[in-house]
Amino acid sequence: MAASKQWRTIIASPSTGFRNDRSTRFRAMQHRNFRLFIAGQLTSLVGTWMQNMAQQWLIYRLTRSAVLLGVFGFASQVPMLFLAWLGGYVGDHYNRHRGVIATQTASMVLAFALAALTLTGQIRDWRGAWVIIVIAFLVGVVNAFDVPIRQAFLVQMVGREDLPNAIALNSSIFSGARVVGPAIAAFTVRWVGEGGCFFLNGLSFVAVIVALLMMKIERAQTKPSQESPLKSLVQGFHFAMSDFPVRSALFLLGVLSLFGLQYAVFMPIYALDVLKGNVLTQGYLMSSAGVGALLGALHFAARTNYRGLARWIGATSTTGAIGLLIFSGAKLFWLCAVVLFVVGFAAVSQTAATNTLIQSRVPDQLRSRVMAVYATVFMGVQPIGALIAGGVAKRISAPHTLTVFGALVLVGSLVFLLRVVMRLARESTEATKAAASN
Incomplete structure (x- = not known):
């Protein structure tokens, strides 16, 4: 009976699980540690989005190469594919609070290094583009540890009851930074150059590090590190693959990461070549997607239970x-902006729902490792898609590449709706009838 009830909590149902009152939407903010986290993260993430856009713009300005844009996307994300499991192992066996402080400090150092190289004129041709790619790779290595540890650290700040709301609000600040960061970056690049964006990103990490140091975190129970990292990885992966709802949601998330999010790789191409604009055009397009993502995250933050997650993910x-x-x-610029708003809303809603579904089902002792699987699928698969996108775009153009990728995501979505959501609905109906008969 308990197992049947657990299945029913994640399928589509007449109850949407959403409420509109402010106390529900922002309930995780009652926790002091989470308020500090949000304040620091928002500042830091604005800087991160500024740096990301400025890096893409600088590479394309120096090389006019769609392939190198794909290589940049690959290099910045591929460490997640191979190292996220090690980050999950660290998060489940060592102090997560200290781990997040360490990763944020390392990211700050790399941002200042990139700023110094750019401002001193060391990055000025195609060779400089490769320097940007190498630093992006190093940032990716840091993120491979940061993401699974930080995701698992959320529960220590808010507890299990407010965890879904914390996940949604965390997504909302990521999306909010996505709105502000590219817009600031566009004007900063135009006025003082890309190096200014990199320097401001370095400064932004100070806020999150100070916020983390101000937190009062109860010491969490961590298991002694008696098992090998490889065995640890297998345990997290086994749980994710043995749980049907988690496995199915991760598969669809992988399709989104591999194909659906690659439009961001081509933003400089759309701004300059398709829409005949400039760096401000790119900033506006990215901000439009960010506004949609922000509203999607805030909408999801109103959820008070786990009902209907599978149907929400598919839709x-x-x-x-x-x-x-x-x-x-x-x-047309206005059409691109409107559509990117919708894409941003949908993508963040899907990822937040997938994250919530997984964290609602995983045991605490496996949380970091299973979140490492989530991070690998969500962020680790993206570099492969970026590399594929750059190579395909060289042959058939960026717009045609996105047409193919969009069609593949649509096929994956329909398969999920027809095979996963319908199966869960049938099993829920059968469980309800069995419970009624008893």
């Missing part, structure tokens, strides 16, 4: 795929 994935198909053929 948002389908919506995002259709939006991507429209964007691929758009030639």
Whole structure:
């Protein structure tokens, strides 16, 4: 009976699980540690989005190469594919609070290094583009440890009851920074150059490090590190693959990461070549997607239970795929901006729901390791897609590449709706009838 009830909490149901009152939407903010976390993260993430956009713009300005844009996306994310499991192992066996402080400090050092190289004129041609790619790779190595540790650290700040809301609010600040960061970056690049963006990003990490140091975190129970990291990885992976809802949601998230999020790789190309604009055009497009993502995260933050997550994941994935198909053929700025708003809303809604579904089902002792699987699928698969996107775009153009990718995401979404959501609905109905008969 308990197992049947657990299945029913994640399927589509008449109850949407959403409420609109402010106390529900922001309930995780009652925790002092989480308020500090949000304040620091928002500042830092604005800087991160500034740096990301400035890096893409600088590479394309120096080389005019879609391939190198793909290589940049690959280098910045591929460490997640191979090292996230080690980050999960560290998060489950060592102090997560100290771990997050260490990763944020390392990211700050790399940002200042990139700023110094750019401001001193060391990055000025195609060779400089490769320097940017190498530093992006090193940042990716840091993120491979940071993401699973930071995701698992959320529960220590808010507890299990407010964890879904904390996940959604964390997604909302990521999305909010995605709105502000590219816009600031566009004007900063235009006025003082890309090096200014990198320097401001370095400064932004000071806020999050100070916030982390101000937290009062109860010492968590961590297991002595008696098992090998490889065995640790297998345990987290085994749980994720043996749980049908988790496995299915991760599969669809992988499709989104591999194909659906690659539109960001081509933003400089759309701004300069398709829409005949400039760096401000790129900033506006990225901010439009960010506004949609922010509203999607805030909408999801109103959820008070886990009911309907599977249907929500399938619906948002389908919506995002259709939006991507429209964007691929758009030639007007306003249409691109509107469609990217929808794509941003759908993508963040899907990822927040997937994160919540997983964290609602994983035991605490496996949390970091299972979140490492989530991080690998969500962020580790993206570099492969970026590399594929750059190579395909060289042959058939960026818009046509996005058409193909959008179609693949749509197929994956329909499969999820038809095979996963319908199966869960049938099993829920059968469980309800069995419970009634008893």
